[in-house]
Amino acid sequence: MNKPSIFIILFFTITNCLAQYHKTYNWNESPVIHELTMEEKNKASVGILKKHIVEYAESLFGNQLKIYETEHLITHVNNDEGIARHNTVYIPMYEVISVLDIKARTINSEGKVVVLNKDNIKEVENVEEYGDFKIFAIEGVEKNSEIEILYTVEKEYDMHGQQQLQDEYPIRTAEFVFITGETTSRIKAYHTEIPFESEVINNKLSKRLVLENIPAMLDEEYATPNANKVSVAYQCFPKEQNITQGMFWDNVVTNIGPQFFHKDTLDIVKTDIKNSIAETSNLSTFEKATIIDDYIKTNFTVVKNNNAELSNMDYILKNKSASAFGILKTYSHYLYNLGVEYEIVITANRFLKKFDPEFFNPNQLQEFLIYLPNEEKYISPDRIEYRVGEAPFNILGNYGVYVVKNFDYYFSQIVQSDPNFSRINRTVDILFDTDLSIVTLTQSQEYTGHWSATSRAVLNFYPEQSIKEYEDYLTGSGIEDKVIESYEASNTELLQMEYNKPFITNSVITSESLVEEAGDDFIFQIGKVIGTQSELYQETKRINPIEMQYPNQYDYTISISIPPGFTAEGLTELNIDKSYKSVKGNKLCKFESNYRIENQTIIITIQEFYKSNEYDLNRYEEFREVINAASDFNKTSILLKKIL
DSSP states (O other), rough: OOHHHHHHHHHHHHHHTTTOGEEEEEOOOOOOOOOHHHHHHTTTEEEEEEEEEEEEESSSSSEEEEEEEEEEEEEEEHHHHHHHHHHHHEETTTTTTEEEEEEEEEEEOOOOOOEEOGGGGGOOSSSGGGGGGEEEOOOOOOTTTEEOOOOOOOOOSSSSEEEEEOSSSSSEEEEEEEEEESSSSEEEEEEEOOEEEEEETEEEEEEEEEEEOOOOOOOOOOHHHHHSEEEEEEEEOOOOOOOOHHHHHHHHHHHHHHHHHSSOOHHHHHHHHHHHHHHHHHHOOOHHHHHHHHHHHHHHHEOOOHHHGGHHHHHHHHHTTEEEHHHHHHHHHHHHHHHHHEEEEEETTTTTTTTTTSSSSSSGGOOOEEEEETTTTEEEEEETTTSSSSSOOTTTTTTEEETTTTEEEEEOOOOSSSSTTSSEEEEEEEEEOTOOOOOOEEEEEOOOTTHHHHHHHHHHSSSSHHHHHHHHHHHTTOOOOOOOEEEEEEOOOSSSTTTTTEEEEEEEEEETTTOOOOOOOOEGGGGGOOOOOOOOOOOOOOOOEOSSSSEEEEEEEEEEEETTTTEEEOGGGGGGEEEEEOOOSEEEEEEEEEEETTTTTEEEEEEEEESEEOOOOGGHHHHHHHHHHHHHHHHHOOOEEEEO
């Protein structure tokens, strides 16, 4: 080969190398502080720019792809809260091969610029179990100044990625640039209707998403704010590979299926069942599954570690210790041995991520369940407080991929088979002493569903002080001066062979603060008897869709013996009826309270329920009225008027 040819090839290689976008991207060398609107000045901080660039580039030799990620942030801080939120920078080092550049500076209101001293960048390992980071403090930051950060890292090749574009503070402009060239790529945005624009950057095919005036993601009640943030997910792989979404899912199932569905039983499992588990031949499928679930959760420990030995059955059965994946394998062997049909469910915590069957993202494959199709019930292998029943509330309502024994799969929403799974049935009998200075409440309560799971977990796993605090809650939250005269709980054991057996409490409490003298009369704060209630009186515009922790229902019967020589007034305030109806007229949630008088006894009935996990954001006012109705009842009082 002659010299000119070598020169041409070398020039072409260098040119390709220099074509990488991050090498030419830079901040403004003469920064100016941005003028804020009056509304922005009232915020702790405002994101002027949040820009993330992902560039896939072919290596100089071979077809291996490289990934370069650039983050460019400009943030205006207005007060101490804003400074505290932004004055320390964490750069995640997960899958990072090298840090190509890190720059940071502050610009104060007078235009003074302070540039980061790179000697102050520190390396920290395993920060709160999130991995390794480079960390540095922002120098020169003060009120009404701006912080600008720009860095680029080279990362290990991964065909999947995601990026969050919304934050806890408002952002003027958020931008995601996806540079892929001739590779095969796909990208999808969540929680925005703005489309990607196609363009060419440095002769490479690219897509760009630009969003203006993104509101702060608020931590609102009855919401999953972290899962609702505007974000993107993407895929990128060599152009000769035409991988479909179905192929991704097929690969997952092909890899995990053989580990969970067996052709024969391990001898050690047979022996363990024979020696440790009671006779099961005459039990129903639900009872067999319940015994297995309780046995494994009582005798095995789940370790937050992905060491290979924690997924090895010989090691697990010998040491009674397993990873989340390993404990799932353990369940599969025991269930298979006892002839219990099951499916494996892979999904995500809905408070962190909504599972998307149409766009494969390995980051949504974080939670495992076992589904018993003949029973329509779930096992939660790594949730010690749950026994065979419905899915945990942090998963309920999300979609998941269900893997079946022939290594096939299907997608389905994870729903409750029992619409009345979580209920509180409560009766309260109220008496006054002779001078009406002390109120006695005799209470009986039954808790089912997620409430009973929580209650049993507290009593079985929490320290004594926490148990006392929980008993205080169960006997009447919001009655600060109450004295617990007696308290007992039953059905407290974690192992319950009966589906959804209620957790029961009986108590007697007394209080002086519930009744107040008013001359010859007395004011009785009846509303406090139902305990502290949530309320939604905020005037700010709702950001998040409405999402309950789980469907639930409250049924209360409160009986008040009117003291001799007195009548009761103001009872009409106890009649409340607020509901949210479907388009067909069915009540999806409601708060309804009524009263009647029988033989000098006021009988109040309350029913409050939420039949669905999710409610239409456009009908937020109707939902809010139901929530606030319970809070309104909590504030009601009746007048015990002396008969003259």
